Amino acid sequence: MPAALTPATDRLVLAELAEANRPAQLPLVTRIAEILAASPAVTHLLVRGSLASGTADRLSDVDFVVGVHDAHLPAYLAALDDLMSIEAGALLPGWRDSIVADLGGIGMVFLLPHDGKLQQTDLYLAPASKIPALRRTIATASLLDRPTPSITPPQIRRAEEFIAELAARPKSCTELLIEHLVLAVLLHKRIRRGQRFVAYSEWHMLHTATKDLIKAALAPASRFWGWYRLDEEIALTPIGRESLADLEKAITGPAIPDAADVDAALDRVIGLAERACPTALDGLRDSLTAYRTYLELA
Secondary structure, three states, rough: OOOOOOOHHHHHHHHHHHHHHOOOHHHHHHHHHHHHHHOEEEEEEEEEEEHHHOOOOOOOOOOEEEEEOOHHHHHHHHHHHHHHHOOOOOOOEEEEOOOOOOOOOOEEEEEEEEEEEEEEEEEEEEEEEHHHHHHHHEEEEEEEEEOOHHHOOOOOOOHHHHHHHHOOOOOOOOHHHHHHHHHHHHHHHEEEEEEHHHHHHHHHHHHHHHHHHHHHHHHHOOOOOOOOOOHHHOOOHHHHHHHHHHHHHHOOOOOOOOHHHHHHHHHHHHHHHHHHHHHHHHHHHHHHHHHHHHHHHO
């Protein structure tokens, strides 16, 4: 079991957060905070977004900033999927968030079962050396501030290099499939809230992820950027032509989806993965079954 937040001030801050807005997500916030704070590598734990501002509703994300000592950032990220799966019950490995603003760290999104639905939980891992500047940039509520051991310039430099290398690394087919699953949850939330502009943006992101999945599976050494020369590279085999037909169906659909459109897109991309990169589904099939069940219950 993860260690509880032991300092009295940590408990007091959680109580103040509850008093400020009493979000329905507070039990989950408390549980995740205790799990994250159990690692001595974590120097700061902050809540941001609507939970920090007191404007959360039942659909709001749970947004944390996790300050990690610069020297331990690579090892902490390497262990994060297991930590969130085993301790927090995350349904899928984390998605490397490409929506969150660049604040000098790494955004990861997890889907956690909570109160009969999938709760989006965003963890922004930031080197401890970046936390003071980050606090000046965004509004946060502090849950944990530990005395930070000395951080040396070489440790800061290595953390920065690690973050840059991670951002530049192409996503695998499995990562791109998980991206679709997370975006589908986000889109269902946008549709329920009537956030048409945001839904438009994330719908385009989902189509782009489909294109990236096809290229990662069938043209991993592509010489062309983005959407260029797909026909020349992909339509050389029957699987490639079927995959491009799936992409054609995606991009000729409505500009702003409804819930049925999102579900159809998800069915299409899972079928595409079965055909073009079946190994991307390895280890995810049970999770996919549970995922679909939660979407039906939402």
